[in-house]
Amino acid sequence: MTTTQTTTNLEQLQYPIGRFAPKEDYSIEEVNRMIGLQETAPARYQKLLAGRSDEDLARTYREGSWTVQQLVHHIADIQLLNFLRLKKALTEDDYVITLVQMNDWAKTPDATTAPIDDSLLMFDGITRRFVYLWRTLDEQTQTKTYYHPSRQINLSLKQFLYMATWHVVHHQGHIELALGLQPSAFLGDGLSR
Structure with missing residues:
Protein backbone atom coordinates (compact mmCIF):
# COMPACT_ATOMS: atom_id res chain seq x y z
CA MET A 1 0.00 0.00 0.00
CA THR A 2 1.37 3.43 -0.93
CA THR A 3 1.65 6.37 1.44
CA THR A 4 -1.11 8.16 -0.50
CA GLN A 5 -3.43 5.15 -0.12
CA THR A 6 -2.62 4.90 3.58
CA THR A 7 -3.29 8.62 4.07
CA THR A 8 -6.56 8.36 2.12
CA ASN A 9 -7.68 5.32 4.13
CA LEU A 10 -6.79 7.03 7.42
CA GLU A 11 -8.69 10.15 6.31
CA GLN A 12 -11.77 8.01 5.56
CA LEU A 13 -11.53 6.33 8.95
CA GLN A 14 -11.02 9.58 10.84
CA TYR A 15 -13.69 11.50 8.91
CA PRO A 16 -16.26 9.00 7.61
CA ILE A 17 -18.66 11.82 6.61
CA GLY A 18 -15.93 14.32 5.69
CA ARG A 19 -14.14 16.97 7.67
CA PHE A 20 -15.87 19.73 9.59
CA ALA A 21 -16.45 22.40 6.93
CA PRO A 22 -19.10 24.98 7.82
CA LYS A 23 -20.65 27.08 5.08
CA GLU A 24 -20.99 30.84 5.37
CA ASP A 25 -24.75 30.52 5.88
CA TYR A 26 -27.52 27.94 5.87
CA SER A 27 -30.99 28.18 4.41
CA ILE A 28 -34.13 27.56 6.44
CA GLU A 29 -34.42 24.19 4.68
CA GLU A 30 -30.84 23.25 5.65
CA VAL A 31 -31.42 24.32 9.25
CA ASN A 32 -34.62 22.27 9.37
CA ARG A 33 -32.77 19.29 7.91
CA MET A 34 -30.06 19.55 10.57
CA ILE A 35 -32.69 19.83 13.30
CA GLY A 36 -34.35 16.72 11.88
CA LEU A 37 -31.03 14.87 11.96
CA GLN A 38 -30.51 15.97 15.55
CA GLU A 39 -34.02 14.91 16.52
CA THR A 40 -33.67 11.42 15.04
CA ALA A 41 -30.08 10.81 16.18
CA PRO A 42 -30.90 9.17 19.54
CA ALA A 43 -33.16 6.61 17.82
CA ARG A 44 -30.45 5.90 15.23
CA TYR A 45 -27.91 5.32 18.00
CA GLN A 46 -30.37 3.12 19.95
CA LYS A 47 -31.03 0.98 16.88
CA LEU A 48 -27.35 0.74 15.99
CA LEU A 49 -26.36 -0.31 19.52
CA ALA A 50 -29.29 -2.55 20.49
CA GLY A 51 -28.16 -5.93 21.77
CA ARG A 52 -24.45 -5.25 21.31
CA SER A 53 -22.09 -7.42 23.31
CA ASP A 54 -19.24 -6.25 25.53
CA GLU A 55 -16.91 -7.37 22.73
CA ASP A 56 -18.76 -5.12 20.28
CA LEU A 57 -18.50 -2.19 22.68
CA ALA A 58 -14.73 -2.78 23.01
CA ARG A 59 -14.17 -2.49 19.24
CA THR A 60 -12.42 0.48 17.66
CA TYR A 61 -12.76 2.02 14.20
CA ARG A 62 -8.99 2.36 13.73
CA GLU A 63 -5.84 1.58 15.66
CA GLY A 64 -5.55 3.82 18.71
CA SER A 65 -9.09 5.18 18.48
CA TRP A 66 -11.75 5.29 21.14
CA THR A 67 -13.88 2.20 21.67
CA VAL A 68 -17.56 2.08 20.77
CA GLN A 69 -18.31 2.39 24.49
CA GLN A 70 -16.17 5.53 24.80
CA LEU A 71 -17.80 6.99 21.67
CA VAL A 72 -21.30 6.51 23.09
CA HIS A 73 -20.37 8.23 26.34
CA HIS A 74 -18.55 10.96 24.41
CA ILE A 75 -21.55 11.72 22.21
CA ALA A 76 -23.76 12.14 25.29
CA ASP A 77 -21.14 14.32 27.01
CA ILE A 78 -20.69 16.60 24.03
CA GLN A 79 -24.42 16.83 23.33
CA LEU A 80 -24.80 18.10 26.89
CA LEU A 81 -21.90 20.48 26.36
CA ASN A 82 -23.40 21.72 23.08
CA PHE A 83 -26.76 22.34 24.76
CA LEU A 84 -24.98 24.39 27.44
CA GLN A 101 -10.24 18.05 27.18
CA MET A 102 -12.15 15.42 25.20
CA ASN A 103 -9.34 12.86 25.21
CA ASP A 104 -9.06 13.11 28.98
CA TRP A 105 -12.85 12.87 29.36
CA ALA A 106 -12.78 9.67 27.29
CA LYS A 107 -10.38 8.11 29.82
CA THR A 108 -12.47 8.67 32.96
CA PRO A 109 -14.01 5.53 34.51
CA ASP A 110 -17.55 6.48 33.50
CA ALA A 111 -16.39 6.74 29.86
CA THR A 112 -14.51 3.45 29.88
CA THR A 113 -16.63 1.15 32.03
CA ALA A 114 -20.12 2.54 32.65
CA PRO A 115 -23.04 0.89 30.84
CA ILE A 116 -23.97 2.73 27.65
CA ASP A 117 -27.71 2.73 28.44
CA ASP A 118 -27.38 5.72 30.76
CA SER A 119 -25.56 7.73 28.10
CA LEU A 120 -28.11 6.76 25.45
CA LEU A 121 -30.87 7.96 27.78
CA MET A 122 -28.94 11.14 28.52
CA PHE A 123 -28.34 11.71 24.79
CA ASP A 124 -32.05 11.34 24.09
CA GLY A 125 -33.16 13.75 26.82
CA ILE A 126 -30.58 16.41 26.04
CA THR A 127 -31.32 16.20 22.33
CA ARG A 128 -35.01 16.77 23.00
CA ARG A 129 -34.17 19.95 24.95
CA PHE A 130 -31.62 21.07 22.34
CA VAL A 131 -34.12 20.64 19.50
CA TYR A 132 -36.93 22.29 21.47
CA LEU A 133 -34.78 25.33 22.26
CA TRP A 134 -33.47 25.58 18.72
CA ARG A 135 -37.00 25.60 17.28
CA THR A 136 -37.84 28.66 19.39
CA LEU A 137 -35.08 30.73 17.76
CA ASP A 138 -36.01 33.20 15.07
CA GLU A 139 -33.80 33.62 12.02
CA GLN A 140 -32.20 36.80 13.37
CA THR A 141 -31.16 35.05 16.59
CA GLN A 142 -29.67 32.19 14.55
CA THR A 143 -27.16 34.66 13.07
CA LYS A 144 -25.75 35.57 16.50
CA THR A 145 -22.06 34.63 16.74
CA TYR A 146 -19.60 33.42 19.34
CA TYR A 147 -15.86 32.76 19.25
CA HIS A 148 -14.37 29.26 19.03
CA PRO A 149 -10.75 29.61 20.28
CA SER A 150 -9.41 26.20 19.25
CA ARG A 151 -10.76 26.62 15.69
CA GLN A 152 -9.92 30.35 15.85
CA ILE A 153 -13.15 31.37 14.14
CA ASN A 154 -16.39 33.12 14.94
CA LEU A 155 -19.37 30.85 14.36
CA SER A 156 -22.97 31.87 13.91
CA LEU A 157 -25.55 29.78 15.73
CA LYS A 158 -26.45 28.26 12.34
CA GLN A 159 -22.82 27.21 11.93
CA PHE A 160 -22.87 25.93 15.50
CA LEU A 161 -25.92 23.80 14.61
CA TYR A 162 -23.93 22.41 11.69
CA MET A 163 -21.02 21.66 14.05
CA ALA A 164 -23.28 19.89 16.55
CA THR A 165 -25.02 17.90 13.82
CA TRP A 166 -21.76 17.04 12.09
CA HIS A 167 -20.42 15.80 15.43
CA VAL A 168 -23.36 13.47 16.08
CA VAL A 169 -23.22 11.93 12.60
CA HIS A 170 -19.39 11.88 12.50
CA HIS A 171 -19.26 9.60 15.54
CA GLN A 172 -22.17 7.51 14.30
CA GLY A 173 -19.91 6.79 11.31
CA HIS A 174 -17.09 5.80 13.66
CA ILE A 175 -19.35 3.38 15.52
CA GLU A 176 -20.58 1.89 12.26
CA LEU A 177 -16.99 1.38 11.10
CA ALA A 178 -16.02 -0.22 14.42
CA LEU A 179 -18.95 -2.62 14.10
CA GLY A 180 -17.96 -3.56 10.55
CA LEU A 181 -20.80 -1.60 8.92
CA GLN A 182 -20.72 0.88 6.07
CA PRO A 183 -21.02 4.42 7.47
CA SER A 184 -24.38 5.99 6.69
CA ALA A 185 -24.31 8.45 3.84
CA PHE A 186 -27.66 10.07 4.53
CA LEU A 187 -26.48 13.59 5.14
CA GLY A 188 -25.66 15.90 2.27
CA ASP A 189 -25.51 19.66 2.10
CA GLY A 190 -21.83 19.52 3.00
CA LEU A 191 -22.31 16.96 5.79
CA SER A 192 -21.51 13.77 3.91
CA ARG A 193 -18.67 12.38 1.87
Missing part, protein backbone atom coordinates in the same frame (compact mmCIF):
# COMPACT_ATOMS: atom_id res chain seq x y z
CA ARG A 85 -22.97 26.21 24.76
CA LEU A 86 -26.18 27.12 22.97
CA LYS A 87 -27.74 28.48 26.15
CA LYS A 88 -24.59 30.45 26.98
CA ALA A 89 -24.39 31.87 23.45
CA LEU A 90 -28.01 32.97 23.74
CA THR A 91 -27.64 34.58 27.16
CA GLU A 92 -24.09 35.97 27.32
CA ASP A 93 -22.63 38.78 25.25
CA ASP A 94 -19.21 38.11 23.72
CA TYR A 95 -19.41 34.40 24.58
CA VAL A 96 -16.23 32.42 23.99
CA ILE A 97 -17.07 28.74 23.56
CA THR A 98 -16.54 26.47 26.55
CA LEU A 99 -13.78 23.97 25.72
CA VAL A 100 -13.04 20.61 27.33
